[in-house]
Amino acid sequence: MEKDLGDYRKSYEKGELLLDNVPPHPMTLFENWFVEVDTHFNVDEANAMTLSTFGLDGFPKSRVVLLKQYSEEGFVFYTNYTSEKGEAISNNPNVCLSFFWHSAERQVIIKGKATTVPESVSDDYFNSRPRGSQLGAIVSNQSEVLEDRAILDAKLKALENEYEGKPIERPHYWGGYSVEPVEIEFWQGRPNRLHDRVRYKLSKHKVWTIERLSP
Ligand SMILES: Cc1cc2nc3c(=O)[nH]c(=O)nc-3n(C[C@H](O)[C@H](O)[C@H](O)COP(=O)(O)O)c2cc1C
Numbered sequence: 001m002e003k004d005l006g007d008y009r010k011s012y013e014k015g016e017l018l019l020d021n022v023p024p025h026p027m028t029l030f031e032n033w034f035v036e037v038d039t040h041f042n043v044d045e046a047n048a049m050t051l052s053t054f055g056l057d058g059f060p061k062s063r064v065v066l067l068k069q070y071s072e073e074g075f076v077f078y079t080n081y082t083s084e085k086g087e088a089i090s091n092n093p094n095v096c097l098s099f100f101w102h103s104a105e106r107q108v109i110i111k112g113k114a115t116t117v118p119e120s121v122s123d124d125y126f127n128s129r130p131r132g133s134q135l136g137a138i139v140s141n142q143s144e145v146l147e148d149r150a151i152l153d154a155k156l157k158a159l160e161n162e163y164e165g166k167p168i169e170r171p172h173y174w175g176g177y178s179v180e181p182v183e184i185e186f187w188q189g190r191p192n193r194l195h196d197r198v199r200y201k202l203s204k205h206k207v208w209t210i211e212r213l214s215p
Contacts, residue, residue: 043103049077079177081174109184114178
């Protein structure tokens with residue numbers, strides 16, 4: 001099977017990113033973009049981001065996770081610490097997060113170091129989740145081979161009975177990671193493939209330097 005996608009072409013014309021207008025701190029720009037995209041560009045799950053890690057097998061791997069909190073300290077997502085990504089992060093905490101907000105013709109690429117959030121933060125978030133999601137975190141040995149979907153469904157049913165009317169505690173192997181950024185690139189699509197790219201990089205002295213990159 002062969003499909004030629006050479007004619008798939010689109011001109012990007014929705015905005016521009018000028019060095020003169022960008023704020024000194026990248027999180028200010030991230031906040032501006034996130035709010036704008038979330039409120040004006042009709043993006044479904046604007047908080048969905050691609051997380052790339054270095055696997056124990058030497059390959060990079062990317063998958064989508066949901067951003068649940070952001071601040072100047074970092075970008076927080078929740079997952080199973082014993083999953084493939086969890087093991088990859090234990091081995092090498094250097095990760096990349098990226099957002100592609102198609103309707104706004106914007107991309108944000110973040111390099112940073114992932115660390116686990118304090119247990120109390122994971123507890124608070126876990127307790128705020130619907131019961132179904134709480135049980136889901138317990139039911140699934142994320143990333144392990146599963147012989148049959150029926151095993152999962154049976155395990156869920158058993159746990160629903162076991163926990164009926166009782167609070168569900170966060171399993172110790174499930175919680176948050178915070179990715180502290182060292183570099184953030186903001187990309188705005190422009191006509192003729194001459195896109196705007198602005199990169200913030202954290203210097204040794206913890207100062208953000210701002211540069212324009214060639215598209
Ligand atoms: C829109 C979307 C949101 C997702 N959010 C999460 C999430 O927040 N946490 C998570 O562990 N997996 C999430 N997943 C599933 C992951 O992409 C992935 O399948 C899972 O985490 C296992 O990854 P791993 O085996 O590489 O560790 C999401 C998937 C999609 C498509």
